[in-house]
Amino acid sequence: MVSRPAPASALPPGAELPEHAGFWRAALDAVRDPVFVRDPAGALRWANTAGERLAAGAAPEFVNVTETTGKVGTGGVLRPARIGALPGGWQAWTLHEGGGRRRPEDFLAEAGPKLAAARGRHGTARLIAELAAPALGDWVFVLLPTTRGRWEWWSSGAGPPGHGRIRRVPAQAAPVLAGAFAATSRPEVRAVPGSEIDALPSVVAEQFQAHSEVSVTSFGGHDVPGAILIGRRSEPVFGSAQPRAIEGFAEAAGTALANAHRFALQEEATRGLESTLRPSPPAQVEGANFDLWYEPAAGVLGVGGDFYDVLRREDGSAFVVVGDICGKGAEAAALTGRVRHSLAALHLVERDGRTLLRLLNELLIAGGSNRFATLVLGSVAAVESGLDVTLASGGHPAPLVLRRGGGVEEVSVPGTLVGISAQARFAEATTHLDEGDICLLYTDGVTEARNRTESTELFGDERLFTVLESCVGLPAHEVVARLREAVREWLGNSGHDDIAVLAIEAAPRAE
Template identity: 45%
Template structure:
């Protein structure tokens, strides 16, 4: 009987049976058994450790994956999310959409990007998302929400910060959608008009969690029926690929591809943009990618399939 060495405790035991007529165990056999037991013990310990890590990653991922998009009258939604390949399935980019609870209809939304990658970025992303949900219960003013979130991140003293754009979209008269945006150092959202014209919305603002006296920006947009506003992370515009493999996808190419989506529903547009970026990357490594589209529609609930599924194929 030979113990199988493990991490802090034996991983098991190796039991060998020898015929009584074979006599004592030769030294060569003893060395072989010892070597085999060591290798088997290490293999078993590694397998157990890997299984524990895989379970932990799965639990974290289930809590950090974007929630399914809601169906809300007057708003058509779409989204796409692609974590970086080396991020264990979760990263620092995020989006979230929830029905407004103030009785006025519409949705509240946010899309952000925390600094860093992998598990550390995912932890901060989870903190920001949970803080936004909690603040939404007691505060409806987007700028005030950003002020409180900024203070919360500074008090956490993690040395990390985030870019963020958030706001509310409320159905108006004649199937319009009124969108109020508040921003903290994030890329400008893009508006797709009916004729295929694309407009950038300069929300402005400073990074959230970087400075005690940060100032944040605000802007408003009115969308006619079928017009859309697109929020995205820098994983889209900074995706490097193309003929040389080093050229960025860029804001101009994004606007051009978005213009070609006029007339499409929000879910299809979000996936189309994610597909265009994937084609540009051509299998190369990339940062986290998050896309969120909000579109004005009729006051009837969104039809099945009009919303992009959260946690889309990665």
């Protein structure tokens, strides 16, 4: 039978470890890794024998990286350390194997998740430099091409991290560097001659003057031109495995930069799509006030399947539309843009709402989309005593009118869904708004909002009418604000579908 040692935490019943400092000092002095103990104020209070030997009588520099990792600077060299929390706010900083030999695999396993979590070109390049120093060298420069024939650089080392731009060195003056920038195969570490270092701008060259070796490698076959310059004054951390550690790190760094570039392109495309799909502020129309609540569901795009438009016509009237595309997300947003742009063009040559809906219905069916839409659209025109609002509907929730004198009315405008059947039929109705009356157009994101604690319970038509009845006599902006507050209170922190609300108020005429 083989006897196995008990784990360190398995103490005999009733046993306690000594708490006096002499016991712990003696125990830590036997540890071959340098250990530095700091008090809650951050002052160095004790170091074991390995730590004293490493510090060589000088005061070490402590740099926090995360709550559990940091760097200890001695003799101008920063070395990675683990930070252990001790009782009373004290800390024990332990260097990895005396700042000596580590396995490249361990270093790459630690760096990989951090690189994968990096975002943006700038943040990724800065992180690459910070991770590489001091594990791979005492000073590290990340060089990436930028505009106007220049290089952008990020540095990390014994001093503060840096960032800037420098002139690009011609290939004939620095062939090794030029080869690294042009490389498309796996990274390969190459020594940089002193003449090439001298050819670099002083902000880079001066940092490498006292280094015994400066090496360079590309980022591998990721379509990421650039290089990592690594200067070393002391023995390599990974010994003979140092080139393997650098090349493995450069490969992972190239992947991170390629991902950052991809994300940047996606964000640019998303912003471009949003700019074409996001509704514009409502047009100014004499005799009318328009107020809005537009809140797409959470998602990548800042737009969704619900939409509105208020477009001014040459005769002073306005074309208004509120609609809801079936579904949500990018596909619904794309169809939303198609519908909005189609209606923006059609209303210039056609005023009849039923005809507009019929033409849009034919367009959606001909386009082969499997999505449908509900819409209410029409005209808002100033008349002598207020506004005439003429609306046509395609399967949309009925418009509501808040009469300043009291009461909430429903405008009956029957119609079928748009984009489902070639036989769809649409109706049109006109309602008059006296000064202070408000016509409210909205999508079902309001009535189908789910309760924050009971998801099967919807806000519903009854609650909507109750809220609006309490708003009779208020101006449009106050009505919309109170409705928004009521629905958000109902939702709490839970998600919701797209919401679009347009309030049309008959405003006082200018004298």
